[in-house]
Amino acid sequence: MRFGDVGRLALENLWRTRLRTVLTTLGVVIGIGALVSMVSFGSGIQHNIASEFRELELFTLIQVLPGDVDLSDPLAAGMRAMEEGVETLDDETLAALRAVPGVALAYPEVSFPARLEFDGESAQTTVRALPAAIGEFKPFSELPYGAFFGSDGDAAIVVSQSLLEDLGIRLTDVPATAGRAHGDTTVTYAMLHSDEVLGRTLTLHTAVVDARSLMRQVASFEIPSGDLPVREEITELTIVGILERAGGFTSIGLGGQAIVPPETAEEIPRLAVSSVWDLIGGGGGDAGYSSISVRVRSMRDLDTVKGEIEGMGLSTVTIADHLEDIRSAFVVMDALLGAVGTIALLVAGLGIANTMVTSILERTREIGVMKAIGGGEWDIRRIFFVEAAAIGLMGGVLGLVLGWLVTRLANAIANAYIRPYGVPATDLFHMPLWLILGAVGFSVVISLLAGIYPAARAARVDPVTALRHD
Amino acid sequence: MCGSIIGPRSEDVRACRTGITVKGFPLEHILRIRNLSKTYHRGAIPIHVLRGIDLSVRTGEFVSIVGRSGSGKSTLLNLLGGLDTPDEGTIIIDGEELAAAGPRALALHRRRTVGMVFQSFNLIRSRTAIENVTLALAFGEYPRAKRRDRASSLLDSVGLLHRVDHRPGELSGGEAQRVAIARALANDPFVLLADEPTGNLDSATSSEIIDLLEKLNREDGLTVLMVTHDHGGARMVSNRVLTLLDGQVVDEEVVTR
Numbered sequence: 001m002r003f004g005d006v007g008r009l010a011l012e013n014l015w016r017t018r019l020r021t022v023l024t025t026l027g028v029v030i031g032i033g034a035l036v037s038m039v040s041f042g043s044g045i046q047h048n049i050a051s052e053f054r055e056l057e058l059f060t061l062i063q064v065l066p067g068d069v070d071l072s073d074p075l076a077a078g079m080r081a082m083e084e085g086v087e088t089l090d091d092e093t094l095a096a097l098r099a100v101p102g103v104a105l106a107y108p109e110v111s112f113p114a115r116l117e118f119d120g121e122s123a124q125t126t127v128r129a130l131p132a133a134i135g136e137f138k139p140f141s142e143l144p145y146g147a148f149f150g151s152d153g154d155a156a157i158v159v160s161q162s163l164l165e166d167l168g169i170r171l172t173d174v175p176a177t178a179g180r181a182h183g184d185t186t187v188t189y190a191m192l193h194s195d196e197v198l199g200r201t202l203t204l205h206t207a208v209v210d211a212r213s214l215m216r217q218v219a220s221f222e223i224p225s226g227d228l229p230v231r232e233e234i235t236e237l238t239i240v241g242i243l244e245r246a247g248g249f250t251s252i253g254l255g256g257q258a259i260v261p262p263e264t265a266e267e268i269p270r271l272a273v274s275s276v277w278d279l280i281g282g283g284g285g286d287a288g289y290s291s292i293s294v295r296v297r298s299m300r301d302l303d304t305v306k307g308e309i310e311g312m313g314l315s316t317v318t319i320a321d322h323l324e325d326i327r328s329a330f331v332v333m334d335a336l337l338g339a340v341g342t343i344a345l346l347v348a349g350l351g352i353a354n355t356m357v358t359s360i361l362e363r364t365r366e367i368g369v370m371k372a373i374g375g376g377e378w379d380i381r382r383i384f385f386v387e388a389a390a391i392g393l394m395g396g397v398l399g400l401v402l403g404w405l406v407t408r409l410a411n412a413i414a415n416a417y418i419r420p421y422g423v424p425a426t427d428l429f430h431m432p433l434w435l436i437l438g439a440v441g442f443s444v445v446i447s448l449l450a451g452i453y454p455a456a457r458a459a460r461v462d463p464v465t466a467l468r469h470d
Numbered sequence: 471m472c473g474s475i476i477g478p479r480s481e482d483v484r485a486c487r488t489g490i491t492v493k494g495f496p497l498e499h500i501l502r503i504r505n506l507s508k509t510y511h512r513g514a515i516p517i518h519v520l521r522g523i524d525l526s527v528r529t530g531e532f533v534s535i536v537g538r539s540g541s542g543k544s545t546l547l548n549l550l551g552g553l554d555t556p557d558e559g560t561i562i563i564d565g566e567e568l569a570a571a572g573p574r575a576l577a578l579h580r581r582r583t584v585g586m587v588f589q590s591f592n593l594i595r596s597r598t599a600i601e602n603v604t605l606a607l608a609f610g611e612y613p614r615a616k617r618r619d620r621a622s623s624l625l626d627s628v629g630l631l632h633r634v635d636h637r638p639g640e641l642s643g644g645e646a647q648r649v650a651i652a653r654a655l656a657n658d659p660f661v662l663l664a665d666e667p668t669g670n671l672d673s674a675t676s677s678e679i680i681d682l683l684e685k686l687n688r689e690d691g692l693t694v695l696m697v698t699h700d701h702g703g704a705r706m707v708s709n710r711v712l713t714l715l716d717g718q719v720v721d722e723e724v725v726t727r
Contacts, residue, residue: 005608016596369592372553373653374581374609377573463553467592 001379010386017359024355025395027348028443032399035341036431036439037406042334044407044430049326053319055138060104062294062306063317064089064097089289093314097294100308102301107131107262108289112270115205116159116167116258118239119190123166125257127157127204129265137295139244140259145171145194146241153263157202157237161244163257165189169197171242197239204235204260206270233269345443349450352391356384356454360461367458368466377459384455385448392447396440403439404431500660500693501527501550506559506569508545508717519545521717523559527661530691532684534704537714543697546714547665550695551586552576564660581610585654585662589669591646593638599625599649600634603656610657624652628682644675651682655692662686664696668703676700680707 014021053059066088089108097106110129115122134140135148140158149156161171170189208231237260260268296305306316360367367380407429415425506523509516519542527533535543548554549561552568555576561568564583571579580586593602603621612620625634628648638646647667654662664683668676684707686692698704704711705725713721 001609002611002614004614009605009608365592366594369594370605370609371577372551372580372586372588372592373606374577374657376577376581379577379609464548467553467588467590 001375001382003382006379006382007386010383010390013359013363013383014387014390020355020359021391024348024351025391025398027351028345028392028395028447029399029402031341031345031348032396032439032443033402033406034344035338035442036400036403036435037410037429038337038341039334039435039439040403040407040429040431041410042330042337043432043435044428045333046327046330047430047432048426048428050323053323058319059299060137060296060302061319062296062302062309063109064093064106064292064294064309065315065317066291067313067315089292089314093312094289094292096312097292097309100294100305102296102298102305103294104297105131105133105137105293105295107134107293109291109293110262110265110289112206112265112268114258114268114270116163117203117205118167118200119169121168122205123163125163125166127258127260127265129262130259131262134295140241143241144244146198146239149240149261152261154240154261155235155237155264156240156261157204158241158243158259159202159239160257161242164197164242166257171197194242197242200239201236202239204237204268206233206235206268207231208233208269235264235268237264345446348395349446352388352447352450353454355391356388356451357457359387360384360454360458363458364461364466367461368463371461371463372467380461381455381459384458385451388447388451388455389444392444393440395447396443399443400436400439407431498528499526500529500564501525501695502560502562503550504560506546506549506556506561508542508549508554508556519717520549520556523717523719525712525719527693527695529660529693530687531710532687532694532708533696534708534711535695535697535714536699536701536704536711541714542717543714544665547586547663547695547697550661551584551663552579553586581657583660585657585659587647587650587654587662587664587667589666591638591643591650591670593646593649593653595638598635598637599630599641599645599652602638602649603653606653606656612657621652621656624655625649628652642675643671644678647671647675647679648682651679651686655686659692661693661695664694666697666699668698668700676703683707 094106094108097103107130111126113124114127115124116127130140132149132152132154135150140148143158144161146158148158164171168189169192171194172191173193243259294305294309296302302318302320306318309316367375370380411428414428419425503523503525506520506525507518508520509518511517523542523546535546537543545554549556550563550568552571553576555571556569559569563579566575566579566583568576568579593599594605597605600618600621603624604617607617607620608614622631622634625631625648628651630645630648630652633641633645633649636645638649641649647670651662651667662683667683668679671679680703683694683696687694687707696704696708701711705723708725711723711725712719713723
């Protein structure tokens with residue numbers, strides 16, 4: 001029998017028992033729907049992280065740390081460093097790093113806590129010093145409002161939208177002259193246009209040790225009560241740019257809600273302790289930096305530059321390293337998500353096998369007749385196989401549609417939930433081509449596997465017995 | 471004698487059934503059975519259904535096999551039809567040894583060499599009369615475009631052209647058996663094997679079916695082997711009537727028509 005006839009017969013049989021066909025197919029649809037939506041969720045998260053990293057040009061970033069750092073146990077490493085002394089990060093290192101071919105930018109990591117005050121509201125945050133040259137890189141090159149400062153000595157500051165919210169300000173597109181409604185019911189924000197923020201002065205309050213007060217306390221054996229020997233210094237800075245809301249993945253490797261130029265940061269009086277490295281190394285300047293960030297010109301330079309830096313006896317961390325860890329974590333997550341879907345599909349496969357065996361019992365006589373008029377075992381087997389495959393194919397395609405609808409619905413719901421928190425709309429799901437083809441293929445394969453036993457059994461039907469069958 | 475509803479086969483030699491030998495086998499005997507035995511086991515008890523049957527059938531002959539229930543008539547026909555395999559003996563149909571054939575060869579035999587008609591018609595209930603016939607043509611890999619035409623002419627030749635699109639449930643017993651005969655002839659067999667074709671029919675309809683088989687035998691030279699209870703009816707149309715008893719041929723009567 002020709003394959004076209006086999007296919008036609010199989011489809012005719014499925015049509016004849018259409019209620020059962022629909023119910024069986026529904027099982028596959030649900031299985032594939034579950035599989036597709038689960039895997040596309042896992043895939044969506046990975047996709048979003050990777051594209052966000054790419055978007056932020058984080059793949060060009062190398063974090064340089066003092067030599068021989070055991071990142072898993074920084075404290076022990078720190079102790080050892082104090083005892084033995086390691087390759088530290090100082091201005092000499094900085095100059096050497098800047099000289100490495102492929103390096104676009106190298107700057108020390110400097111950050112300090114400060115209180116910011118604007119329009120009578122204040123907020124505590126961490127201020128980072130970044131060179132003006134980083135303004136060429138994302139996300140600083142594409143600030144939504146204003147621009148990155150142009151020189152390392154400007155009395156300027158770039159703030160994030162979340163910091164502005166901490167200061168009770170929300171940005172609106174409505175110009176100042178028009179009437180505005182208040183956005184939130186629990187917290188009252190001042191709705192301001194970006195033009196009402198940019199160019200205005202913000203005061204930065206930093207704490208410094210008041211040497212005189214400390215001396216006085218020490219001299220009089222006075223127990224410090226209430227008044228710490230700390231004095232507040234004030235620096236005025238102009239807001240030149242506003243960053244996207246920091247949060248989600250964007251904060252990885254960037255951190256910071258407020259950015260100032262490095263020379264300006266140098267002049268801001270402050271306590272210089274912000275990390276364990278500052279304790280060890282003495283914190284900045286000649287004594288050394290806690291870490292240095294290096295930006296390479298292109299992703300292709302990353303590995304050579306990284307190798308060169310490590311050759312200088314320094315440790316490096318790249319986002320690519322992190323991404324490998326993340327990726328292996330995702331393999332586990334994908335496997336778990338996929339397993340749930342696969343179980344659903346296997347149950348559907350059993351449903352197919354069950355339906356087909358039932359169908360053989362019903363069609364025993366018919367199979368006998370087909371054999372009597374010339375049907376071979378091969379023909380009968382193929383008819384049943386095609387029936388199983390057709391259920392798998394229909395179930396696979398419709399399951400894909402179901403899975404897609406589920407992801408769209410889930411995405412709409414999730415976005416509706418996170419939108420009030422100001423998170424920009426993202427597609428949480430990603431359905432790559434391999435998933436689409438793989439899901440349908442998997443469905444057909446499972447169906448064929450489910451069809452093996454019924455098809456073999458149908459082919460083995462003894463025509464003499466079958467023709468006596470009622 | 472060549473052609474008509476059975477249609478010319480590619481090998482005219484065979485279709486015309488002249489006495490020319492094919493593969494060194496005298497075509498005069500389309501069918502030869504030697505020492506055919508078949509035993510079924512009901513639990514531990516062996517039932518010797520056929521015990522050393524010898525039979526030769528000439529091309530174009532009409533042979534009837536009569537006997538009581540359980541005499542082995544249907545088993546003999548199933549063996550000839552390739553639905554079952556013997557324990558001992560040889561069956562040579564159209565020069566091919568059947569007893570030792572594998573499942574694939576048996577399927578080809580059922581498809582090309584023999585056509586079978588049963589007491590209970592064995593039409594597929596979900597398919598119309600013409601679809602039952604085209605299904606057989608599909609198994610015979612007859613060109614799809616020409617199947618409906620051939621099925622129509624086959625149904626026409628059994629007098630059922632007006633019932634082609636009816637399902638078996640809408641047909642009378644006689645009509646259903648005519649469809650079954652048309653289906654058995656679909657792939658142009660050498661031998662028609664009819665297992666009590668009138669067993670479920672009233673006497674008037676039985677005569678019509680017997681007459682149809684006789685006509686196919688007489689006009690188209692189709693070799694017919696018919697198992698029946700109706701000894702008298704068999705004598706009217708057959709060249710020979712064999713009587714089976716307990717798996718053996720106990721009587722052979724040559725009828726002069």
